[in-house]
Amino acid sequence: MVPTFAPTADSVGSLYRSHHGWLHNWLWRKVGCRDGAADIAHDTFMRVLDAGALETLREPRAYLSTIANGLLVNHWRRLTLERAYLEALAVQEAVLEPSPEERALVIEALMQVDAMLASLAPKVREAFLLSQIDGWTYAAIAAHLQVSERMVKKYMAQAMLQCLLISNGDA
Incomplete structure (x- = not known):
């Protein structure tokens, strides 16, 4: 049986203590990497903090998994874009190879364009x-x-x- 979440003065802390382990394991099964799962779990709780709608939360695991699933989609989309970019770089001459900083900037720009196209x-x-x-x-x-x-x-x-x-x- 899934424990219910009763908001308190420390709503996010209570939610975190009650469901972080479950969320991390759920994400780990999907991502296949403990560090990646930890990052997405962290981002999920940051989104919960930003949303500030804990007083009306009745199904915390459904809420957390919905947020985490959206972050997973973004994660996989970013990986796909990054892979495509790196494949395109692989066929270029070594002289034209960008620095890690330039790569990060290009990948960030590609993510913005991808988000714009998706909108x-x-x-x-x-x-x-x-x-x-x-x-x-x-x-x-x-x-x-x-x-x-x-x-x-x-x-x-x-x-x-x-x-x-x-x-x-x-x-």
């Missing part, structure tokens, strides 16, 4: 990628998406606004 509506994202990555014209994108060329321009404006927000640090 876009599917057609906006597809129009943006077809234009910027594949070099398609707006007319070709419009035909492919079965929308007007004017709508493609609106899609691109939405995507460019998100890019601008990222470059300004507002996203």
Whole structure:
């Protein structure tokens, strides 16, 4: 039987003491690494602190696992991006190899772009990628998406606004 959580003056501390071990083990089974599980468990409790909604919490393990699952998705997405970046670097000449600091900055930028793309509506994202990555014209994108060329321009404006927000640090 899962113990229930009764909020006290030290709500987060009580929640932590009651459920940290369970959360860490749950994450360890998913991640396969104790250190990675500890990092994600820590981030989970930091999110709980930021949320500040412990007074109404009735199912602490469901709440913690929902937060941790979102962090796991971000973790795996970051690993996928990092692997793709490192594979791309592997085919480059050694002279062009960036420093560890440059790699970290590039991976962080890739994470921001990935988050921006994930926040876009599917057609906006597809129009943006077809234009910027594949070099398609707006007319070709419009035909492919079965929308007007004017709508493609609106899609691109939405995507460019998100890019601008990222470059300004507002996203």
